[in-house]
Amino acid sequence: MQGSFRTIELSDVEFESQGLRFLTVKTPNLKGRGDICLYVPQVDENISNLPIYILLHGVYGSAWIWALKGGAHKTAKRMMDAKTIKPAIIAMPSDGLWGDGSAYFSHHQKNFDNWIVNDVITAIKENIPQAKNSTSICIGGLSMGGYGALSLGARFPEKFKAISAHSALTKLEQMQLFVEEPIKEYNKEAKFPNVFDIILKNKFTLPPLRFDCGKKDILIKHNRELNIKLIENGINHTYEEFNGKHEWPYWIKYLKRTLLFFDIHSLYNL
Known part of the structure; x- marks a missing residue:
């Protein structure tokens, strides 16, 4: 079967480790190739409807x-x-x-969204x-990826069952705190537009939404402002x-909040 992409490269199970798989496809949206890192849990061979939990990275990072x-x-x-959550594919x-970070929307003739x-x-x-018949997709992210999760989740509510963000940028202008590009x-x-405007525009179709931020995070003021506006x-x-800064120890610790939230809102049967 040809599929939707001109070229596809999928890592070989013989060389994979810790359940991680790597997928590269060529797409007109990027005018080139895009990478996806995947965690695929071990499940029965006949299972084809695992939920897909997308995690978007922040500036400087990659798949x-x-x-x-x-x-x-x-x-x-x-x-x-531990059966705290049901099996799901983690897509990264x-x-x-683009540059220090694309911010996950269309610009420079590339459709990052x-x-x-x-x-x-x-x-x-x-x-x-294991995901061939998946009908349950959730989207989350950290920092710029939190901005992406909130904005894409709100812009395309029909695509996602839930949205979660950690330490999110809430306005595009906040990218200037991190990136070299003007x-x-x-x-x-x-x-x-900023995240609040997107959410407000789609408030009646918005999937379940959560976000968090560290009390010593550089973006805490902006997250508090977004919370107040939503209320x-x-x-x-x-x-x-929670206690913490804009750093990996915080995101590592609180990722479980996102996965629990996604699990609650992913309705499927194994």
């Missing part, structure tokens, strides 16, 4: 970073082994690798048998604060 700097696959495996795609919400899901379903470079084609506009959500 490998949630697993190999954050141990996301190990956290997921521990929770699945690249953001498209469609790469995530269409290509990543399609590539997994077509190449990972904000005007992101806005050459169209001005991109004032009657938009149902969960917001939590």
Whole structure:
């Protein structure tokens, strides 16, 4: 079967480790190739409807970073082994690798948003048998990836069962705290609205939503402001604060909140 992509490369099980698989596909949305790191749990061979939990990375990172700097696959495996959550595929795609970070929307003639919400899901379903018939997709992320999760989850509510973000940027202008590229470079084609505006526009179709932030995080003020605006506009959500900064020890510790949230809202039968 040809499938949806001109070229596909999938890692060989003989050389894979710790349940991680790597998938590279060529897509017009990126005008080139995109990478996806996957944790695929061991399940019965006849299972083809595992949920897909997408985790978006932050600036400077790529498809490998949630697993190999954050141990996301190990956290997921521990929770699945303990039956705290049901089996699911953890999908960790690249953001498209533009500059220090693409911010997960379309600019510079590349559709970084469609790469995530269409290509990543399609590539997994077509190449990972355990997800072939998946109908339960959730999206989460950290920092810039939190911005991506909140904005994409709200823009494409029909695609996702739940949204979760850690230490999220809430406005595009906050990218300037981290990246080398001027904000005007992101806005050459169209001005991109902030997270609250996107959520407000789609408030009646919004999937279940949660986000959290460390009390000493550089973005704590912005997350608190988003929480207040959502409350004032009657938009149902969960917001939590924990001790911590804008760093991996925080995200490693609280990823389990995202996985638990996704599990609750992923309705499927094994």
